[in-house]
Amino acid sequence: TGCLAPHAKTHTPDLRGNQDSQRTPESSLAIDGIDQKPKRALVIRNGSCVSITMYTEETKVTIAPGVQFPAWTFDGTVPGPVLYLRQGDHVKLTLVNLDPRMAHSIDLHAAQIPPNQAFTDVPPGSSKTIKFDASTPGVFVYHCESAPMALHIAQGMYGAIIVTPRGGMPPNYVIVQSEFYKPLDINAVFKGTPTYVVFNGEANKYVDHPLIAKVNQPISVAFVNAGPNDFSAFHVVGAIMRDVQESGDPRNNSYGVQTCTVAPGDGALIHLLFTAPGEYSFVSHAMNQMEEGATGEFVVHQ
Amino acid sequence: TGCLAPHAKTHTPDLRGNQDSQRTPESSLAIDGIDQKPKRALVIRNGSCVSITMYTEETKVTIAPGVQFPAWTFDGTVPGPVLYLRQGDHVKLTLVNLDPRMAHSIDLHAAQIPPNQAFTDVPPGSSKTIKFDASTPGVFVYHCESAPMALHIAQGMYGAIIVTPRGGMPPNYVIVQSEFYKPLDINAVFKGTPTYVVFNGEANKYVDHPLIAKVNQPISVAFVNAGPNDFSAFHVVGAIMRDVQESGDPRNNSYGVQTCTVAPGDGALIHLLFTAPGEYSFVSHAMNQMEEGATGEFVVHQ
Amino acid sequence: TGCLAPHAKTHTPDLRGNQDSQRTPESSLAIDGIDQKPKRALVIRNGSCVSITMYTEETKVTIAPGVQFPAWTFDGTVPGPVLYLRQGDHVKLTLVNLDPRMAHSIDLHAAQIPPNQAFTDVPPGSSKTIKFDASTPGVFVYHCESAPMALHIAQGMYGAIIVTPRGGMPPNYVIVQSEFYKPLDINAVFKGTPTYVVFNGEANKYVDHPLIAKVNQPISVAFVNAGPNDFSAFHVVGAIMRDVQESGDPRNNSYGVQTCTVAPGDGALIHLLFTAPGEYSFVSHAMNQMEEGATGEFVVHQ
Numbered sequence: 020t021g022c023l024a025p026h027a028k029t030h031t032p033d034l035r036g037n038q039d040s041q042r043t044p045e046s047s048l049a050i051d052g053i054d055q056k057p058k059r060a061l062v063i064r065n066g067s068c069v070s071i072t073m074y075t076e077e078t079k080v081t082i083a084p085g086v087q088f089p090a091w092t093f094d095g096t097v098p099g100p101v102l103y104l105r106q107g108d109h110v111k112l113t114l115v116n117l118d119p120r121m122a123h124s125i126d127l128h129a130a131q132i133p134p135n136q137a138f139t140d141v142p143p144g145s146s147k148t149i150k151f152d153a154s155t156p157g158v159f160v161y162h163c164e165s166a167p168m169a170l171h172i173a174q175g176m177y178g179a180i181i182v183t184p185r186g187g188m189p190p191n192y193v194i195v196q197s198e199f200y201k202p203l204d205i206n207a208v209f210k211g212t213p214t215y216v217v218f219n220g221e222a223n224k225y226v227d228h229p230l231i232a233k234v235n236q237p238i239s240v241a242f243v244n245a246g247p248n249d250f251s252a253f254h255v256v257g258a259i260m261r262d263v264q265e266s267g268d269p270r271n272n273s274y275g276v277q278t279c280t281v282a283p284g285d286g287a288l289i290h291l292l293f294t295a296p297g298e299y300s301f302v303s304h305a306m307n308q309m310e311e312g313a314t315g316e317f318v319v320h321q
Numbered sequence: 322t323g324c325l326a327p328h329a330k331t332h333t334p335d336l337r338g339n340q341d342s343q344r345t346p347e348s349s350l351a352i353d354g355i356d357q358k359p360k361r362a363l364v365i366r367n368g369s370c371v372s373i374t375m376y377t378e379e380t381k382v383t384i385a386p387g388v389q390f391p392a393w394t395f396d397g398t399v400p401g402p403v404l405y406l407r408q409g410d411h412v413k414l415t416l417v418n419l420d421p422r423m424a425h426s427i428d429l430h431a432a433q434i435p436p437n438q439a440f441t442d443v444p445p446g447s448s449k450t451i452k453f454d455a456s457t458p459g460v461f462v463y464h465c466e467s468a469p470m471a472l473h474i475a476q477g478m479y480g481a482i483i484v485t486p487r488g489g490m491p492p493n494y495v496i497v498q499s500e501f502y503k504p505l506d507i508n509a510v511f512k513g514t515p516t517y518v519v520f521n522g523e524a525n526k527y528v529d530h531p532l533i534a535k536v537n538q539p540i541s542v543a544f545v546n547a548g549p550n551d552f553s554a555f556h557v558v559g560a561i562m563r564d565v566q567e568s569g570d571p572r573n574n575s576y577g578v579q580t581c582t583v584a585p586g587d588g589a590l591i592h593l594l595f596t597a598p599g600e601y602s603f604v605s606h607a608m609n610q611m612e613e614g615a616t617g618e619f620v621v622h623q
Numbered sequence: 624t625g626c627l628a629p630h631a632k633t634h635t636p637d638l639r640g641n642q643d644s645q646r647t648p649e650s651s652l653a654i655d656g657i658d659q660k661p662k663r664a665l666v667i668r669n670g671s672c673v674s675i676t677m678y679t680e681e682t683k684v685t686i687a688p689g690v691q692f693p694a695w696t697f698d699g700t701v702p703g704p705v706l707y708l709r710q711g712d713h714v715k716l717t718l719v720n721l722d723p724r725m726a727h728s729i730d731l732h733a734a735q736i737p738p739n740q741a742f743t744d745v746p747p748g749s750s751k752t753i754k755f756d757a758s759t760p761g762v763f764v765y766h767c768e769s770a771p772m773a774l775h776i777a778q779g780m781y782g783a784i785i786v787t788p789r790g791g792m793p794p795n796y797v798i799v800q801s802e803f804y805k806p807l808d809i810n811a812v813f814k815g816t817p818t819y820v821v822f823n824g825e826a827n828k829y830v831d832h833p834l835i836a837k838v839n840q841p842i843s844v845a846f847v848n849a850g851p852n853d854f855s856a857f858h859v860v861g862a863i864m865r866d867v868q869e870s871g872d873p874r875n876n877s878y879g880v881q882t883c884t885v886a887p888g889d890g891a892l893i894h895l896l897f898t899a900p901g902e903y904s905f906v907s908h909a910m911n912q913m914e915e916g917a918t919g920e921f922v923v924h925q
């Protein structure tokens with residue numbers, strides 16, 4: 020790839036407006052004797068050469084007001100950190116599995132590489148490095164690929180990876196939809212009986228702490244559906260999406276979209292423009308998902 | 322908006338071919354002492370200034386042959402009246418809540434306005450007026466937004482609002498898909514166990530009373546999925562859709578479509594051309610939805 | 624159509640790379656005294672005139688390792704044979720119902736003809752001939768249309784019909800997704816509780832016997848979702864789809880797609896290019912579907 024070993028120069032990731040990446044780690048509570056202090060992803064950029072270190076670990080997280088969940092995580096949060104790349108980046112990613120009990124792995128939808136070599140299990144206490152080029156721009160899911168994958172995702176092992184097209188800008192907001200089930204209950208996943216459906220890891224999170232926008236200033240939202248099971252019907256109340264790029268690819272355009280279908284394991288880039296101040300909810304318009312927590316709010320200021 | 326107070330000149334709404342808007346109100350049966358005589362939406366057009374009055378009320382409606390349902394309604398029908406607008410219209414909409422027991426509201430996907438001001442609860446016996454411009458053409462859902470929204474929708478509070486693009490024509494037919502659950506049973510909505518899935522409010526409605534088309538005459542169908550929960554797989558048996566506009570926006574085009582995915586809270590404009598006389602069923606190709614009533618028929622004449 | 628009676632000249636169907644059409648019939652086991660020896664579709668092509676004979680029958684098929692299912696079939700297999708046509712073909716299709724007990728029928732999404740004449744029941748022991756022109760290119764579903772249709776599909780009566788556009792080539796692979804339920808249990812279909820979700824008729828079929836591709840050689844996959852109920856989220860692990868044509872129509876293009884939503888009763892044409900050798904799983908990214916068998920593998924050679 021023409022990339023040397025990681026340089027001394029350290030960059031923090033681009034985190035324009037993504038609240039989730041900025042939240043502080045949840046307080047640690049012991050479950051089965053395991054609850055790790057979250058380590059944060061380390062991202063080193065040198066030109067188009069990017070070196071990322073991520074950690075898999077077990078951590079309690081808050082999934083609804085007052086509700087703790089014994090999660091399997093990337094970097095101690097659910098969803099894991101947003102990974103911001105630029106089209107053409109040469110990426111070296113090291114996954115450190117801090118979990119003393121179980122193997123984990125990472126499957127990045129932005130990476131076009133042989134999964135049988137790249138996305139394989141990292142044993143407890145081990146690490147593994149993969150390399151890929153971020154050749155296709157988009158709004159992608161990453162997730163743990165270890166068996167049973169339905170459970171690793173249901174337990175919280177997913178996040179968004181954004182590849183900004185050449186000349187483009189990262190999105191203003193990243194929203195990851197996912198379902199929580201009874202902890203460790205793979206049959207609940209099979210039956211499709213979630214207890215919560217959430218945006219960025221917590222039911223109704225952005226109702227109390229809304230996302231911010233300004234009147235007549237366009238904003239972009241990278242929307243990712245991590246599942247594990249349900250299709251999303253993403254909708255912004257009081258707004259019509261100016262355009263949507265399926266999978267976040269700039270070659271795809273739908274215009275004047277009221278509601279956006281996003282499959283589990285899929286993403287989209289959404290452009291909004293609010294012309295009046297106010298409070299605009301965003302939901303999955305599948306009402307059972309909304310009532311289970313898939314709702315939030317934009318507050319639009321003058 | 323440059324609109325004066327409503328003028329004396331009264332227009333009936335454009336109702337080209339929409340059978341649902343022409344049906345007579347269901348016979349009234351008392352439930353809990355409440356079953357109101359449906360009032361019909363009043364639409365006054367003066368150039369591009371449109372004044373609409375709608376009524377929310379409780380009314381028994383027929384949802385399958387011989388099956389009555391104690392509905393919460395817009396204007397005494399499920400779905401509520403189709404609202405026909407033209408791109409650029411300045412709209413003043415008054416919602417009169419005739420329900421003596423409970424608040425209702427209206428959220429129109431065609432309106433880009435602050436929901437915290439516009440789509441709020443109208444108390445029992447009160448009314449409220451909102452204004453918006455129909456700036457984006459499309460095939461949109463409207464629905465009650467009062468909590469719990471899943472229940473207000475499951476009880477019947479939704480309809481279609483069509484914004485015809487400049488120079489365009491209203492659709493020949495409007496089909497609204499929705500699910501009915503055990504009355505007033507929000508848990509049935511959460512569990513996703515509908516008793517009926519219907520087009521324009523009644524299971525198998527257009528099997529006995531088909532929609533009409535003519536050989537080699539193109540027709541357009543505005544399709545809206547009100548949910549509350551299920552994605553639709555709209556399909557016309559024996560036909561391939563010539564083109565489909567996602568969300569009804571003329572800038573979106575898919576061609577040669579066999580089956581159209583429409584999320585709950587979404588709509589599409591569908592263009593058909595039948596080249597031979599006959600009976601062409603239309604269904605949601607999700608078989609459980611079809612068997613629960615999501616089926617109808619076009620009869621095509623020479 | 625300008626087609627004469629079928630000529631003596633017999634062509635086998637185009638079967639480029641479609642493993643499913645080449646599999647040998649399952650071993651026959653008697654159920655209720657009925658288990659027929661599969662007859663294979665007979666396809667005779669003379670220029671653009673195509674004559675097809677297909678058979679409906681009851682046959683036991685293998686739907687998972689060691690699991691037999693008393694299927695209702697087209698031509699003794701589930702899915703039925705892939706029908707390969709070219710845009711502009713004049714097709715005469717004879718359906719011979721070998722089932723001594725029950726009526727069957729065929730509804731081909733590629734055919735634009737009156738269903739009340741063409742897709743009607745063929746009584747036990749009878750046959751019926753229909754004619755249609757393959758005027759719209761695409762990747763289509765065919766299925767039995769006899770009531771209760773949900774059960775006829777759940778029992779195995781579906782397949783893919785490919786209409787190659789003028790100047791185009793048939794796809795390299797055809798993958799049909801479908802769900803199996805408890806045999807003959809229509810309530811399981813209504814409840815949406817499949818026991819297996821499969822590609823080309825058997826859970827995890829292409830995990831043991833992968834599909835083959837070559838490095839840097841583009842391949843095309845015709846993907847069809849026969850349902851009966853579930854939407855698919857088709858995804859290839861380690862790959863991004865270069866482009867996808869909705870319904871297989873060459874006028875539709877989405878680019879850089881990570882996951883493709885395909886409704887029950889819908890299809891898509893998917894273009895892939897693997898740049899490194901390895902094993903690339905393909906799945907429905909709805910995890911409950913994947914864990915129930917909707918997984919397979921491409922092996923990519925140098």
Ligand SMILES: [Cu+2]
Nearest residue numbers: 123163165171
């Ligand atoms: Cu894991």
Ligand SMILES: [Cu+2]
Nearest residue numbers: 126128284908
């Ligand atoms: Cu994935």
Ligand SMILES: [Cu+2]
Nearest residue numbers: 425465467473
């Ligand atoms: Cu209401």
Ligand SMILES: [Cu+2]
Nearest residue numbers: 428430464586
């Ligand atoms: Cu809505």
Ligand SMILES: [Cu+2]
Nearest residue numbers: 727767769775
């Ligand atoms: Cu059949």
Ligand SMILES: [Cu+2]
Nearest residue numbers: 730732766888
């Ligand atoms: Cu069909």
Ligand code: NA
Nearest residue numbers: 255256257258
């Ligand atoms: Na809206």
Ligand code: NA
Nearest residue numbers: 278279280587
């Ligand atoms: Na949409």
Ligand code: NA
Nearest residue numbers: 557558559560
């Ligand atoms: Na059809």
Ligand code: NA
Nearest residue numbers: 580581582889
């Ligand atoms: Na489609």
Ligand code: NA
Nearest residue numbers: 859860861862
């Ligand atoms: Na992938």
Ligand code: NA
Nearest residue numbers: 285882883884
């Ligand atoms: Na997609």
Ligand SMILES: [Zn+2]
Nearest residue numbers: 020109151152
């Ligand atoms: Zn490189």
Ligand SMILES: [Zn+2]
Nearest residue numbers: 162163164165
């Ligand atoms: Zn995973």
Ligand SMILES: [Zn+2]
Nearest residue numbers: 261262263290
């Ligand atoms: Zn844009």
Ligand SMILES: [Zn+2]
Nearest residue numbers: 322411453454
């Ligand atoms: Zn105005």
